[in-house]
Structures are given as C-alpha cells and as structure tokens.
Amino acid sequence: MEQPEIVKGASLWRDAWKRLLKNKLAVFGLVVVAIMAVAVIVGPAIIKWATGFAYDTIPPDGNLIKSFPPSLQHPMGTDDSGRDILARVLQGGRISLMVGVISTVVSLIVGVSYGATAGYLGGRTDNFMMRVVDIIYAIPYILIVIVLLSVFGGPNTPGWIQSIAGSIGGGSTAGLSQIILLFFALGLVSWLTMARVVRGQILSLKNQEFIMAARATGVSTPAIIFRHLVPNALGPVIVYATLTIPSVMLSEAFLSFLGIGVQAPFASWGSLAADGIKNISVFPWQLIFPGVTMALTLFSLNFLGDGLRDALDPQTRKF
Amino acid sequence: MIEENGKILTVNDLKTYFQTEDGVVKAVDGITFTLSKGETLGIVGESGSGKSVTNLSIMRLIPEPPGKIVSGTIVFDGVDVRQLSIDDVRKIRGKRMAMIFQDPMTSLNPFLKISTQLMEVTELHLGHNKKQAYEHAVKMLETVGIPDAKNRIDGYPHEFSGGMRQRVMIAMALSCDPELLIADEPTTALDVTIQAQILELIKDLKARMGTSVILITHDLGVVAGMTDKIIVMYAGKVFEQAPTFELFANPANPYTKGLLKSVPDPAHETGAELYQIPGLPPDVAHLPPGCPFAPRCERAEDICRAQYPPFVETNENHRSLCHFAKEVYAESIQENSVKTGVAKTTEIELNPPA
Numbered sequence: 001m002e003q004p005e006i007v008k009g010a011s012l013w014r015d016a017w018k019r020l021l022k023n024k025l026a027v028f029g030l031v032v033v034a035i036m037a038v039a040v041i042v043g044p045a046i047i048k049w050a051t052g053f054a055y056d057t058i059p060p061d062g063n064l065i066k067s068f069p070p071s072l073q074h075p076m077g078t079d080d081s082g083r084d085i086l087a088r089v090l091q092g093g094r095i096s097l098m099v100g101v102i103s104t105v106v107s108l109i110v111g112v113s114y115g116a117t118a119g120y121l122g123g124r125t126d127n128f129m130m131r132v133v134d135i136i137y138a139i140p141y142i143l144i145v146i147v148l149l150s151v152f153g154g155p156n157t158p159g160w161i162q163s164i165a166g167s168i169g170g171g172s173t174a175g176l177s178q179i180i181l182l183f184f185a186l187g188l189v190s191w192l193t194m195a196r197v198v199r200g201q202i203l204s205l206k207n208q209e210f211i212m213a214a215r216a217t218g219v220s221t222p223a224i225i226f227r228h229l230v231p232n233a234l235g236p237v238i239v240y241a242t243l244t245i246p247s248v249m250l251s252e253a254f255l256s257f258l259g260i261g262v263q264a265p266f267a268s269w270g271s272l273a274a275d276g277i278k279n280i281s282v283f284p285w286q287l288i289f290p291g292v293t294m295a296l297t298l299f300s301l302n303f304l305g306d307g308l309r310d311a312l313d314p315q316t317r318k319f
Numbered sequence: 320m321i322e323e324n325g326k327i328l329t330v331n332d333l334k335t336y337f338q339t340e341d342g343v344v345k346a347v348d349g350i351t352f353t354l355s356k357g358e359t360l361g362i363v364g365e366s367g368s369g370k371s372v373t374n375l376s377i378m379r380l381i382p383e384p385p386g387k388i389v390s391g392t393i394v395f396d397g398v399d400v401r402q403l404s405i406d407d408v409r410k411i412r413g414k415r416m417a418m419i420f421q422d423p424m425t426s427l428n429p430f431l432k433i434s435t436q437l438m439e440v441t442e443l444h445l446g447h448n449k450k451q452a453y454e455h456a457v458k459m460l461e462t463v464g465i466p467d468a469k470n471r472i473d474g475y476p477h478e479f480s481g482g483m484r485q486r487v488m489i490a491m492a493l494s495c496d497p498e499l500l501i502a503d504e505p506t507t508a509l510d511v512t513i514q515a516q517i518l519e520l521i522k523d524l525k526a527r528m529g530t531s532v533i534l535i536t537h538d539l540g541v542v543a544g545m546t547d548k549i550i551v552m553y554a555g556k557v558f559e560q561a562p563t564f565e566l567f568a569n570p571a572n573p574y575t576k577g578l579l580k581s582v583p584d585p586a587h588e589t590g591a592e593l594y595q596i597p598g599l600p601p602d603v604a605h606l607p608p609g610c611p612f613a614p615r616c617e618r619a620e621d622i623c624r625a626q627y628p629p630f631v632e633t634n635e636n637h638r639s640l641c642h643f644a645k646e647v648y649a650e651s652i653q654e655n656s657v658k659t660g661v662a663k664t665t666e667i668e669l670n671p672p673a
Binding site for chain 1: 378380384409410411412413414417418420421422425426427428429430431439440443444488491492
C-alpha cells in the first residue's frame with residue numbers, strides 16, 4: 001500500500017527555537033553568552049600560550065609601578081602586582097560563570113524535586129514543605145551566606161570540602177575550598193524560588209485529566225511526578241533557570257566585592273572589581289574592564305532569559 | 320475470598336462523601352450493583368448525579384481529602400478493593416481494571432510520545448522490556464484500528480485527531496487485557512460519526528476479549544445499543560435498575576420516564592417542542608428529607624416531599640426508588656399495550672435481550 005510521506009510535526013522546542021531567533025535582543029544575548037563561555041574556557045590557556053601570562057603570573061621585575069594601561073601585550077592592562085588583567089578577567093569569568101551555573105543546577109535539582117513533590121502531594125505535606133521554604137526565605141540570604149562562609153570558611157572548612165578541593169587540585173586548596181563553599185551557600189538559597197515556581201506549575205497541572213489517566217493505569221507517585229508532571233512544567237523552569245544564573249552571579253560578585261567570596265589568588269569579576277575600585281582615579285582600567293565584561297554578560301543572560309520566556313510561552317508575549 | 324458466582328464486580332451500599340465548606344456532599348449515597356463476567360452495565364444520569372464518582376471509587380481514585388469512601392464494599396473478583404493497600408490497588412489499576420476518560424484531548428500527556436505512554440503500562444504491569452513493550456504497543460494500536468501504526472506510534476498526542484486519541488486511550492486501557500473496563504463518557508467529546516466508530520470498537524473488543532464493561536454516559540441512545548443492564552442515577556442514588564430492554568420498555572420511575580421522553584425522536588417528529596424535565600438537579604449538599612426528585616417530579620405528592628422513597632422491586636431484576644414505583648410500572652406496561660405492544664422508546668435501536 002502506498003503510504004503518504006509522514007509530515008514531521010513541529011515539536012514545541014523547534015517552535016520555541018524559531019521564535020527565539022526572531023527576537024534580536026535574545027539572539028544578541030545568546031551570541032554574547034556563547035562567546036563568553038568559550039572565551040572563559042579556552043581563553044586563559046591561549047593567553048598563557050601567546051604572552052606567557054597566566055592569571056596569577058607576577059612579573060619578576062622590580063618596577064615600583066606595575067599597573068600599566070592597555071597595550072598590545074596586555075589588552076586590558078595589568079593590575080597592581082603586574083598581572084595581566086585580560087587573563088584575570090577570563091579566569092574570573094570562569095569562576096563567576098561556574099558559580100552561576102552550578103548554583104543554578106543545584107537549585108534546579110533541589111527546587112524542582114522539592115516543589116514538584118510538595119505540589120503533587122498537596123494537603124498537609126505541601127503546607128509543611130512550603131512553610132519551611134517560607135522560613136528560609138524570610139532570613140536574608142546574604143546573612144545565610146555570610147554566616148555559612150565565615151563559620152565554615154578558612155581554617156574551619158569541613159574536611160570533605162577540603163578533600164573535594166584537593167582532588168580538583170591546582171592552586172591553593174584553601175582558595176578552592178572557599179569557592180566550593182560559595183557554591184553550596186548560593187545553591188542553598190537559590191532553590192527556594194524555583195521550588196515555588198515549580199509547585200505553582202504542578203498545582204495547575206495535577207488536576208489535568210492525563211494525570212488522572214496515569215493514576216488509573218497504576219503509575220506510581222514518583223513516576224507521575226517526574227515522568228508526567230515535571231516535563232510539562234519545564235518551560236517556566238528553564239526560563240527561571242536562565243534568569244537565576246545572572247542573579248546568582250550578581251550575588252557572587254557582591255560577596256566577592258565585600259571580600260567574603262572568592263579570594264586571591266583566584267579571581268572573580270566581583271573580586272576584580274573590588275581590587276579595581278581602590279585605584280579608580282589612577283588606574284581606571286582595573287575597574288572598567290572587569291566591570292564592563294560582567295555587565296555585558298549579565299545583560300546578555302537577562303536578554304536570553306526574557307527571550308526564552310517569550311519563546312516558550314507565546315501567550316504572554318507582548319505585541 | 321468472598322463468593323463470586325461468575326461475578327466480576329459486586330458493589331454493595333457504596334457511599335462516597337466529599338467534605339466541603341458547604342457541608343457534606345453525598346456524591347454517591349448507597350449504590351449497590353453487580354456485574355457478571357462479560358456483561359456490560361450502563362450508568363446514566365445527569366451531570367453531578369454521581370456516575371463518575373462511583374467509578375472513581377471503584378478504582379480508588381477519589382481524591383482524599385476532601386473525598387472519602389464512607390462505607391460499603393467493592394468486591395472485585397473476590398477481593399474487597401477498599402481493604403487493599405494503595406500499592407496493591409496500583410497493581411490492579413491498569414492491569415485488571417482499566418479506565419477510559421471523557422476527553423481524549425486532555426487525557427494523554429501532551430509531552431510524551433504515544434509510544435512512551437503505551438509502553439509505560441505494559442512495562443509496569445506485564446514486566447515487558449522496551450522491545451516487547453514497543454511491539455505490544457504497535458499491536459495494540461493496530462487492534463484499535465489506527466492505520467500505519469508502526470509510523471504513527473512515535474508521534475505526539477497533538478498530531479492525532481480526537482477520535483484517534485480516544486482509540487489510543489482504548490489501546491492503553493486494553494493493553495494488559497483487563498477484566499473490567501470502565502468507560503467514563505468515552506464519546507461525549509467526539510462528534511457523532513466518530514462516536515459511533517468508538518462505540519463499535521468498544522463493543523467489538525469487548526466481545527473479542529470478554530471484558531466486562533461499565534459504560535457511563537448521559538446519552539440514552541448510547542446505552543441502549545451497548546449495554547445489558549442499566550442503572551439510572553440521580554443525586555447520588557440509584558433511581559432505577561433494570562435490564563436494558565426492560566428499562567426502555569417499562570420504566571418504573573418517573574425520572575426515567577422523563578429522561579426517555581426527553582430523547583429526540585425523529586420518527587415521530589410532530590413539530591412539538593421537545594419534552595424536558597423541569598428544574599435543575601438538586602444541590603447534593605442540601606437534600607430535602609423526601610425524594611430528591613420530588614421538586615421536579617410531575618406526579619409528586621405530599622408523601623414524596625415528606626418521606627424518603629423505598630427501593631421497590633417491581634419484578635425480579637427491576638427495582639425503582641419511588642413511592643409509586645408499582646403504579647408507574649403498571650402505567651408503562653399499559654401504555655405499551657395501547658401502542659400495540661411496541662414501546663415508543665424501543666425505536667432507539669435496542670438490543671433484543673439475549
């Protein structure tokens with residue numbers, strides 16, 4: 001029998017992708033974020049190969065002033081100790097982006113499971129679980145992070161964090177431990193909103209007939225939550241996750257700026273800005289380059305997040 | 320084990336109540352029936368009469384809270400479903416009792432491929448591996464008459480039409496060859512042509528697989544052609560219970576008579592307005608002390624408003640909840656004999672009693 005060719009239906013993702021490409025700002029954001037991601041991953045190595053400067057290379061000469069303005073050898077100039085700022089910005093970007101991404105992944109895993117479970121089970125369980133969220137929410141997150149970092153930071157770092165840091169190797173274990181601690185601290189607070197977002201989605205989905213149909217075929221509760229409900233809530237979750245990355249990065253920059261986040265010899269955009277601001281009137285490039293890079297990245301991530309929201313949920317699109 | 324005698328399902332005095340701010344809603348209030356193997360039972364009634372809740376109770380799918388099965392037994396193949404743990408119920412659901420829902424547009428998960436949804440059932444209950452489950456799924460789709468099943472199976476629900484989706488739902492429900500199939504208004508959301516096809520399909524599969532079926536509907540035409548016996552529900556109660564032919568020929572309850580009169584009858588089109596039962600179904604949270612149908616009933620008398628009616632047995636298989644059941648029954652028989660023995664209602668295609 002002759003069969004007509006099957007028309008491949010446009011999936012939700014392909015539709016969303018098409019809509020995203022129509023949004024110029026979102027495409028701009030996507031491109032900048034992609035370039036930035038590639039740059040921070042391979043950039044430091046290239047610079048080291050090209051100029052011999054790693055992010056923590058301090059030139060041996062004994063000049064009194066080591067901070068030079070941008071030049072061909074140092075496109076972004078050098079800092080107080082003579083370190084190449086471009087290398088440090090890229091290295092700092094690596095940590096900043098990593099903090100953003102890892103904390104968001106943590107918030108995704110914890111927030112989605114927690115919110116979906118609370119939303120689906122409902123009743124008293126839901127009430128209890130969400131009140132816990134409310135309580136953690138009520139404590140200023142900066143306070144939680146500061147307390148965590150100062151209690152467990154420095155010499156008090158728990159052994160297991162040190163061993164993780166040790167196993168990653170490279171640089172100082174203490175500095176890495178501090179960064180890992182920062183991941184945990186930021187991840188701990190960033191899942192709260194995610195849990196609320198997901199719970200709201202699940203609440204509106206769980207009374208749909210297909211969930212009843214799944215229950216009627218004997219599917220177990222965890223399978224209903226994770227196979228049937230969560231994928232349906234994925235749109236808003238992805239959007240919120242893209243918007244979580246910049247907000248976590250901003251928190252990290254803020255903490256590092258205050259001096260309780262990433263510590264030397266490691267750099268993040270926040271700590272670079274903190275270093276730069278001391279010399280703003282004399283060596284403005286120390287602040288401008290890290291600052292602009294960070295601002296550009298955060299803008300781009302926000303544009304991308306907004307674009308994704310419009311693409312994944314066409315009903316809320318403004319015309 | 321509780322005695323069976325070829326009965327697949329015995330529901331006895333089932334009461335399912337919902338706790339609401341407005342008081343206790345007695346959605347199902349003391350319903351009793353039996354279903355033999357291979358038999359088809361029709362449950363008819365207006366919206367809110369408790370048809371769906373009855374069947375959700377049988378499947379133990381009542382949301383608790385606010386709902387609760389307050390009393391009664393639901394004996395499925397010798398086991399009281401109410402006494403089972405939820406894990407044991409889950410093993411029965413989808414495997415031995417399956418359900419088809421009203422709206423095929425919303426009862427398939429829009430995010431999962433048809434194949435995934437079909438395979439889930441057999442992987443769960445029959446212990447199939449991916450390959451077996453996939454083959455079984457293709458076979459089931461072919462069984463329910465989806466052309467080109469091999470290529471269609473990896474599609475998403477939105478690529479199927481309403482009728483096709485209902486076929487997929489039926490394939491899913493019948494995947495594990497269940498002993499009991501509950502079809503909750505399976506054709507309400509479909510147009511008339513597709514409706515006929517789907518009903519034909521259910522009838523055909525039922526005959527082939529020997530499944531017992533409970534068919535919930537508010538379309539009397541549907542039950543007439545499909546069922547062996549019928550329960551008429553109103554306000555959570557069984558108003559009349561009889562073999563299909565008997566019920567259509569000799570209704571013993573004013574409510575059933577009203578329903579039958581409300582069916583459009585093209586053969587006797589006179590230009591007169593179609594009959595309808597006056598009023599609205601009562602609020603089940605605040606039922607009057609007497610017969611719940613009394614305010615709408617044409618022949619209601621004082622006793623109807625004051626006293627709850629008895630469940631009268633008019634003949635061996637025929638019961639009716641009415642103070643005047645015997646009189647209504649006699650009238651029906653008389654009306655029939657006046658019309659030279661042919662009940663007006665039998666012109667809706669009736670299955671002759673077996």
